[in-house]
Amino acid sequence: MxxxxxxxxxxxxxxxxxxxxxxxxxxxxxxxxxxxxxxxxxxxxxxxMLINEPNTHGETVRIVNNNLHFEKTGFTVPYTGKFVKLVRSVRLSPGGYKLTMVNRSEGVAHPYxxxxxxxxxxxxxxxxxxxxxxxxxxxxxxxxxxxxxxxxxxxxxxxxxxxxxxxxxxxxxxxxxxxxxxxxxxxxxYFGSFRVASYFLDNVDYPYWDAWVTCVGKGHTRWGRGQIYMVPKFLPYAQDGDRPILDVFCGTPCGMPAKMGLDSFIKEGPFREWFRHATIVHRGACVVNFYxxxxxxxxxxxxxxxxxxxxxxxxxxxxxxxxxxxxxxxxxxxxxxxxxxxxxxxxxxxxxxxHPGEIEKALQGFGLGQLEDEALDYIFKLTDNEEYEGYVSENTAPDVMKKAIMGHIDQIRRERPDIAVVIEKHWKASAEDIVQG
Ligand SMILES: Cc1cc2nc3c(=O)[nH]c(=O)nc-3n(C[C@H](O)[C@H](O)[C@H](O)COP(=O)(O)OP(=O)(O)OC[C@H]3O[C@@H](n4cnc5c(N)ncnc54)[C@H](O)[C@@H]3O)c2cc1C
Missing domain, CATH: 3.50.50.60 (FAD/NAD(P)-binding domain)
Known part of the structure; x- marks a missing residue:
């Protein structure tokens, strides 16, 4: 040196x-x-996940000969591992109702x-x-x-x-x-800080191997706040014939126990049956300060x-x-x-x-989980059998979710005016309101 x-x-x-x-x-x-x-x-x-949506942060990244090709800037990063092609991005309410974005031809994202x-x-x-x-x-x-x-x-x-x-x-x-x-x-x-805990789990009886799943709502863990994500992916240096594992995350505002949230989701949450035979093969964690x-x-x-x-x-x-x-x-x-x-x-x-408004928009997407479980079950029941074209990107998915939900707003106003008021207000919430819960 x-x-x-x-x-x-x-x-x-x-x-x-x-x-x-x-x-x-x-x-x-x-x-x-x-x-x-x-x-x-x-x-x-x-x-x-490789976010394959064109023009993500000014660049389009495609998988070419298994490598990551950056189309606009004009360079390639060699990749010798495996990808999973996910064709759905699914938001799940505590009752198991869905809001689904799909792209069956290109995929919504490719974990690597x-x-x-x-x-x-x-x-x-x-x-x-x-x-x-x-x-x-x-x-x-x-x-x-x-x-x-x-x-x-x-x-x-x-x-x-x-x-x-x-x-x-x-x-x-x-x-x-x-x-x-x-x-x-x-x-x-500064907006606030989040803790994240995650496990790579093998032997999961999982119905969504083709999807990135976000569990939205308080009822997914005993602790009531935060968000659960699930991503099928391969272990580092997986061989042909190996099956993907499931990377499961719990993110919580600081002061809330992310690992306890994750354990609670797996052992006591509404989808605990999926994890009855699961084994932990790797643990991860981080703290993210939002500025x-x-x-x-x-x-x-x-x-x-x-x-x-x-x-x-x-x-x-x-x-x-x-x-x-x-x-x-x-x-x-x-x-x-x-x-x-x-x-x-x-x-x-x-x-x-x-760009102005982007932080608020992304946080409104994340912040849906702060609605009451009963309201989320009601809303996601309306979208349960529908599919919306979209990707995983946190900058574009909130607009698709908003469009999907607001497409039912007349029915919601008629049947559940209390929920209509809350959901219409939600799209106007400030970044601070959402981060502070
Ligand atoms: C829960 C979660 C999910 C995510 N999902 C995705 C996804 O699906 N797809 C995706 O592309 N990205 C995802 N990301 C984001 C991704 O991890 C980051 O955007 C990316 O790693 C940023 O790269 P970086 O090199 O800027 O920083 P980092 O990857 O954080 O690298 C920083 C490096 O600096 C080192 N370091 C830190 N402090 C010091 C110091 N003081 N001195 C010396 N070294 C130091 C660290 O050890 C590390 O090696 C996710 C992040 C989180 C938290």
Whole structure:
């Protein structure tokens, strides 16, 4: 390891790995730092679905020869694992009634394996000459004299040391430590925090192997708040003939027990019969702090990329895409002294949560679960036998759900005016109201 680099990348998730790979491929000297011991190993909960809806965050990602092809930006990420094609996205009420979005030809999403993507990107970055420092935390980045001082701390030590570089990338995820030390952090608004717990379960008697399922409503767990997701996917390095497992998630507002919510769903929830013979093969967890997006993700020569700049998440695919774009903007800066605006302008235009109203819309989609169970059962009974064209994306699914439910509003007003009032008010709720429950 050296004391001076062209580039230091803090965080080796999809965004940071892509930056390191692209910059080192172009001949820059790169140090990649991560707090993890084994970079490809994933214990952070993540559905890891490829969102194949065209123009998601300004990019269309397709599966071409089993790889991820980024059509608009024009690059391909090698993938050597397996995909599951999901053709339905199903919202389930506690009584088991459905609101279903479908796309039978292209699928609504394609779960894949994050470990394989991270390993392939890491191998390429290392082959290109990137130095990798594991079990080390990035603590702070400071602009100095046209360059950046990055303060690092080994996991086993209390003392920090310093590395210098021309450009630093904060790619340390949604709860970015590096971003909290920057001036631009003051431009963000905090909404709240969520905990997530998840299990990979084998031997599940599950009726929805072709679907992403979201359980909506309080009656799914004893704790009454939060949301359950279920994603069929393959284990890392699954072979032909292996069957998918079920990744089951419980997300709750902080202060509520996500793991207890998950256990309660599996052991006591309305669908507990599905899990009677289930075995846990992997456990995951995470905390997600919700802040508004950073609209200008470059401060001096510190570039914020991936979830570190985002509201909730960019998705793995967009973390890679913004990593690619940020790396190429930075290469232009190294060559000509200018170029960050290529990345910042694209980020502001393409990242959907940067657009007014998008945060509210997504949260209204998530927030339906705060309605009473009886109201949700009534509403989803109306849509139970219907199918609406749609995808999994959190930026477009809320509109489809709203259209599906409001398509029945005359009947709801007639039969259940009390529920009509609540559901009509729900689409006007502010982001704060929903996050605070
Ligand atoms: C419940 C849930 C479900 C999701 N479902 C999907 C989905 O279906 N599809 C999808 O594409 N995306 C999904 N995501 C989002 C996806 O996980 C992220 O958008 C993606 O991983 C972002 O990549 P990133 O590189 O920006 O950050 P991360 O993947 O979070 O990587 C950050 C890296 O930085 C490291 N790090 C953190 N702090 C420090 C520090 N101080 N110093 C050094 N290293 C540090 C971490 O160890 C990590 O390796 C989901 C997320 C959650 C929470």
């Amino acid at each position: 050296k004391t001076h680099y062209d580039v230091v990348v803090i965080g080796a998730g999809p965004a940071g790995l892509m930056v390191a790979k692209e910059m080192s491929a172009a001949g820059a000297t790169v140090l990649l730092v991560d707090i993890k011991k084994e970079i490809p190993k994933v214990n952070r909960s993540c559905c890891t 394996t994050k470990e394989v993507i991270l390993k392939n990107l890491l191998d390429s970055a290392v082959d290109n000459g990137t130095d990798v420092l594991t079990e080390t935390a990035g603590i702070k980045a400071e602009n100095v004299n046209g360059g950046v001082r990055v303060f690092l701390r080994p996991a086993c030590s209390r003392s920090m040391y310093e590395v210098r570089c021309k450009i630093a990338f904060a790619a340390d995820g949604v709860n970015s430590q590096i971003v909290t030390g920057l001036e631009l952090f003051k431009t963000r608004k 508004t997006c950073i609209m200008n993700p470059v401060e001096g020569n510190i570039v914020v990329v991936g979830d570190a700049a985002a509201f909730i998440e960019t998705y793995c695919q967009a973390a890679m895409m913004y990593g690619y774009r940020a790396a190429h903007a930075a290469l232009k800066v190294l060559a000509t002294g200018r170029g960050y605006e290529d990345y910042t302008n694209f980020w502001r235009e393409s990242f959907e949560y940067c």
